[in-house]
Amino acid sequence: MSVFSFDSEYLFAPSDKSGAQLLEQYIPVEDEILRKKLADSAPIPGTEREGYSAVYRNAAFPRVLKSGISSDLNTYGKFFNSTVRSKPDNPCFASREYDYVQKKSADHYSTLTYSEVNTRKKNFGAGLLYLLSNSNFLEPAKYNSHQKIVDHVKNYGTYDKNNMSFILTVFAPNRMEWMLTDIMCCDYSITNSSLYDTLGPDVSKYILELTESPAIVLDKHNINTILNLKRQFPKALENLILLISMDPLDLEGKNESISFEDVSNVSAARELGITLIDLDRVEKVGEIFPHKELPSTPESTYTISFTSGTTGSKPKGVVLSHVTAGAGITFLHPTLAPPKNGKAFAFLPLAHIYERQNTAYAISLGSLIGFPQLGGTPLTLIEDLKLFKPNVLTNVPRVYTKFEAAIKSATIEHPTSLFTRSLFDKILNSKKELQSKQDHDPGYHFVYDKIFLSKIRAKFGFDDMVFSVCGSAPISVSTIKFLKAALNIGFSQGYGLTESFAGMSVTISFDSDPGSCGSCGITTEMKLKELPQMGYHANDEGGPRGELLLRGPQIFSHYFKNEEETSKAFDEEGWFHTGDVAKFDSRGRIYIIDRVKNFFKLAQGEYVTPEKVENAYLSANPILTQLYAHGDSLKHFLVGICGVDIPLARKFLKENCQIKIQEGTNEDEIVALINQKENRKLALAYVNEIVSREGKLSGFEKLHNLYFEIEPLRLDRDVITPTTKLKRPIARKFFGEQIDAMYKEGSLIDKNKL
Structure with a gap:
């Protein structure tokens, strides 16, 4: 008899073993037949309808969709607590300690065990509830989110998708305290949301106003950003009464320059009706005033993740329940074969759900999660990887x-x-x-x-x-x-x-x-x-x-x-x-x-879907790192704004354009060379030849002119979303001069200028 369930909502059949024990014993899947089926989807007979394909499900479990590993492992919080019980001494989080005076990270990673993280989580949750409930700025008669704080302990067991807790906001790049906050929210039935630097003040204000968030956990870098928002939009942020700094605040004068800024910020926050306190002090409050955990139910809301609009519109808040989170973790278990003594590196923004799924999966395995150095960038990624040496990386x-x-x-x-x-x-x-x-x-x-x-x-x-x-x-x-x-x-x-x-x-x-x-x-x-x-x-x-x-x-x-x-x-x-x-x-x-939505008609009446064009060129041509394909209903051909890989461009100019590249030639000079008309013609012919071999595009879907930059599609230009989706109307406006110039120049693959 199989340990797996083929007819219930759980992966494993009822057993006297815990979900954690079942995972430990039977994942990765060893059964050869089942393992092969997991790699495929299969149509369900009798589900075809006019205008639709059949319904497909995973070939290994076609009868019932799964929502969890087992009845005791169907929320993120349950996964974490199960790991704490089964592997308390496993290292959980790893980070490079930061020297705030020298402004540099340590040259090694330090770790916290699952047991230590669990203790901090409890102290954090208890301290947060105490500070909110006893805030001098709490006005439950005036604000609904403040009333939710008052009623939280009484009502937490009744929360569902339409009735959620007050919403806590996280505003920081990836770091250990980000995930500590996330896990704390799970075990105290607090729905969270997040902000990130590239949103800008208008969108940040919009999210805080929409969620009526009374508390933000943030890094020190973002404190002034929030205080300025509160000054500028007092009505929109009227619910906000608590800021918790992930970084320590020097209020005792240990370092004169740091202390002056911190004391000034605490005073400024107070004048705005906000308590500013650091995480260390919150945890100490929790030690003094402990509070039992208030575990989330599967029906309650885990997080609201805001997706950026691609047309410049306001972002939409995606409501994700704990059962959705549990399902997201469950999906990965039989699919990926986890390494023993797992070490995952959390590089992608935790403000987006992609990395949170990855880290939740790592938590469920009892893996160690490493974080980038504070202030880290893609340029410091290799340095961190060499120190941490992960065995799993998502990027x-x-x-x-x-x-x-x-x-x-x-x-x-x-x-x-x-x-x-x-x-x-x-x-x-x-x-x-x-x-x-x-x-x-x-x-x-x-x-x-x-x-x-x-x-x-x-x-x-x-x-x-x-x-x-x-x-x-x-x-x-x-x-x-x-x-x-x-x-x-x-x-x-x-x-x-x-x-x-x-x-x-x-x-x-x-x-x-x-x-x-x-x-x-x-x-x-x-x-x-x-x-x-x-x-x-x-x-x-x-x-x-x-x-x-x-x-x-x-x-x-x-x-x-x-x-x-x-x-x-x-x-x-x-x-x-x-x-x-x-x-x-x-x-x-x-x-x-x-x-579906991104298609337009060329002058000759042909319909073009630019994402299809972009994907075809990018997947076939490593020399192109980015592409924005544009068409005009008054023109008969497409043009492209391209990001170019500098080492490959250097090689192309040498081999295809017979240009002698000097040793000291910098990136801007390489781009200037490849943008010369004759070189662009050769580059266009090169990428078109390669994409033609793939046979994915018709003739009218080919690019006829190109413009190169190192990285044209950047967040600071507002032409892409934080998840790298192209904002086409904004990109058209931003690159208007280059697009108009290409159309004026005409097709570089036609013999005659049209």
Whole structure:
């Protein structure tokens, strides 16, 4: 009899063992047949309807969607507390201690155990409730959120998606205290939300006003930002009465300059009706006034995650319950094979749900989670990785392509050594061939792995890496194959949205045929809606194509205080319409190929979907790091604003344009060279030739002119969202001069200027 349940909402059948014991004993899945089925989705017979594909579910568990591991593991809080009981001495969080006087991080990582984090969590929760309940600025008769503070202990067991607690806000980059706050909220039934630097004051004000948040946990860097918002918009932030600094506040004069700023901020906050206190003092209050935990129920709201609009509109608050969070964690367990003594690195912003799903999964395994150094950037990532040496890393395509370029320049594209180029060309081709033979095959080669590839791994802090995961944007198949071979790691690609608690599909780590986003997980079902106006049908040759629709325990319930957008997002049967166009292959694996709303008509009457064009070029051409494809109904061709990979551009100019690049030529000079008309013509021909080989685009979907920058699509220009989605109307306005110039210049692939 199987330990797994095929007919209930839980992964495991009823047992006298705890969920943690079952996970420890039976995950990763050893059964060969079940493991193969987990990698596929299957259509449910009899679910076809006109205009839609069949409903697909994970092939291993087609009868009932799962919502949790077991009845005792169906919320994030239960996962954490289960790990505390079973692995109290396991290291939980690792960070580089920061010297606030010298303004530098330690050269090593220090850790807290699960037991220590649990103690801090309890003290934090108790201190927070005491300070809010006894605040001199609390006005329950005037503000609903303040009344919720008063009633919290009495009402916490009744919370659901429509009746939630007061909302605590987190405003800081990734750090240990961010996750401590998140876990504390779970065990004291407090719904949280988050802000981040790139939102700007208007959107931050909008979120704080909408959520009526009475408390913010933030880093010291953001204290003045919030105080200024309160001064500027006192009515919008009238509910706010407590700021908790993750960084220590020097109120005793230990360091004159630091103390002066901190004392001034405490005084300024008080004048604005806000108590400013640091986390250390909050925990001390909790020690003095302990409070029992108030555990969240599956129905209560875990978090409200705000998604940035791509048209410049206000963000939508995605309401995610604890059962949704539990399902998001459950989805990953049978899908990914976790390494023993797991060490995950939390690099992507915790303000977005993608990294919170990853870290929650790590918590459920009893893994150690490492954080970037305070003030860290993508440029300091390698330094942190070398010190921490994770065995699991989740990141985005742009970072992985940087790794790819750096490795290539030291191996198969070595600038001076023919021997090095030849040697690594042989090694990497051999590894790729070994890894493509069958699923789950790491392509082990004793000599290559131990002698050569281990040195590459060490340069990037990948010494202990088992697998990496990529999401949020398309990544080239060639990049996946190269990194798997060169770094000797598993590499998974997934798909998800904020509305699905991040990933709801992911490939196996050693996929012999990479390129898809994997099968749907055990917590979600999916189908496709035909889009005949875009040429996508359920009976298309090669597999059904259409808009991807999702349903199940892992899908959000509604947008916060936004019935209009909620009603647009769901149909009458409860299917969430993602807006993404997908294809299912013969194994039920997902390929994202387009977007529903983003299409326009060219002058000759042809319809173009720019995301399809952008994905095709980016996945086929590593020299392009970013692309904004633009079309005009008065023009007959497309133009592109491109981000260019500098090392590959340098190589292209040398080999294809016969330009001698001097040793000291900087990045701006490289961009200036490739933007010269004759070089742009050659670059355009180069990328068009490569994308033509893929056969994914029609002639009218090809680019006819290009403009290059190092990184044109940046947050500070407001042309992309924090999750890197393109804001097309804003991008059109921002790059108007360049777009108009390209159209004036005409097509670079036509013989005559049109």
